[in-house]
Amino acid sequence: MAEATDTIPEEEIPEEETAQQGRGSGFAAMLRATEIDTRFLGMMAALIVIWIGFHIMSGGTFLTARNLWNLSVQTSAVAIMATGMVLIIVSRNIDLSVGAVLAAVGMAMALLQAEILPNKFGLGYDHWATWIIALVLGIILGAAIGGLQGVIIAYVGVPSFIVTLGGYLVWRGVAWWEASGRTIAPMDKTFQLLGGGSRGRIGGTASWIVGIIACVAFLVVLVTGRRRRLKYGFRLRPRWAEIALGIFGCFAVLGTVYVLNRYYLAENLAKQYAEDRGIVYPPGGLHISLGLANPVLIAIGVALAMTFIATRLRFGRYVFAIGGNPEAAELAGINTRWTIVKTFILMGILVAIAAAVQVARLNAAVSGLGQGTELYVIAAAVIGGTSLLGGSGTISGAILGALVMQSLASGMVLMGVDAPIQDIVVGAVLVLAVSIDSIYQRRATT
């Protein structure tokens, strides 16, 4: 213990040193003062190790703007769904049906924009409203499927494992049946933008603006948090920790934007771009930043919204309380059944959003869409620190978990590792990550 904290009465404005409570000294105490979750830091460290490892083993092709940009896009769909899976698992449930629901909803959205709206409703192709109608109806369908499964789980009392195992088969079958197994393509021109690609991104300048807004928002959160603690006379972080957090947060955000902005439009597209605008194509080439891809922006938006829901709203608090002690939650007057149904509705909505991203990116829908995705989504949540026993998990952890899973997959593709070996590695890493975490948790609590 660095300072004699007990001598400082609660009523006084807490001295900054009081944040250094508990055992340990030096670096460990400094980390504790920043109040950053050690598990989160551990995952960051693991991610960095994976990245550097792949970079060396792939002969310097992993940590390139191009690869990281692709990685960000590929992670989006799993990350979007993993945020919902956190709440499902926290409340002591599981959803094995997300891959199949993704296919059923994706196929429905594809059929809407490629066949039903243009032909049956006479909107023609690439009507301005098509993408909105397809997306909104897809989200409603996702919510309805989630709601149906949720009602059977919460009100009929069938275990979620069974209901969603049934859903795993049912919705995959539905996805096939919707179009009799045909591949539906192409997608609406505007809808395609949801998937990224050379058009579905916001460009360099806008990316910087997004980065700066994120930076400012982060600082505002830090400052208001400090003010609120001050108002009630609660313990504060030391000032240096606040400043370090602020600098590190902004550095991370702006650094990411910088790296992603270094990925430029391919040469033929850049020539096209120059031609369209009547610019003479310079001999040294034209560097046009792609900037953040739309699916990445969607995933960031979803992550922020889900973090807000999980930590700032009653619903989120109830989900955690149910996971901690379902009986206590019920006795506290929480409508536990309806809360469970809501987690599944939310999951359905997120699956629909991920389906839109996937279908738009592939520019097609097939009934095999999202096969095996449920395992990646669950693995992302679990690697991200969500406990299958219920009651604990974070959205940010799940996002990192998704990034870890996708980094492994992309890295091995980059190295030309055979598919069966890839599966072996991903499976082993999942078990290893959770093993390390359980050992660490056991040490921490005893």
Added chain:
Amino acid sequence: MTAETTQQVPLVEMRDIRVAFGGVHAVDGVSVDLYPGEVVALVGGNGAGKTTLIKTLSGAHRADSGEIRVNGKKVTITTPRDAKALGIETLYQTLALADNVDAPSNMFLGRELMNRWGMLDDTAMEDATRKVMGRLNPKFENFKSPVNSLSGGQRQSVAIARAVHFNARILIMDEPSAALGPAETAEVAKLIMQLKEEGIGIFLISHDIHDVFDQADRIAVMLQGKLVGIVRKDEVTMDEVLAMIIIGKLPGEVTESELEDLHG
């Protein structure tokens, strides 16, 4: 204050309550009442039906039949929320805490304070919890850690704080001292006296006959789902209450030799 209770309207009247699990009558036609500022102890052996009876009042379990009146008005209690709306708070034997969240979240579980944008106001909740704990257990400091990292006594404080913070008029305490050491048990006894003076009616479920004689005004004895009788503490001896608990006979009915046998 207990002398004139007969003239008042009872705070709670439970009439002919019945609860059956399958073919077993856990509670079989029990009637009890409770007056303001009174402590009624519910005693009986394991499986006598005390907890089940009280669960029908706290909304944790529905009665199959019977009537509950609060302040003379007939009420229907089907969920814990109904009970809380009527000012009935319960301190459960299991404490009923969500172990993975902190003390303020537990205290306000189901009744969170919100700011004007409809978001959880965690700072205000922590502030309120600090104030309540300042009265109940000034040594309590862990407002940010999940309650599963707290000691038995601290967890009990959180559960008690939750029961008394929301201006309860009727308090149900199921074995409030079960997990506590002697000092903390004395604190709970003091708290019961304090709440009594504030005019709160308390149902106290306890196994400890000494506690019961210390704190209760009246004692309701149950045996195998039925009410043996309700007696005034000042009018009976401990042995007579034990006879009610074990052989189900009222003080007038029990013979000397049967009382002797209790100590056998």
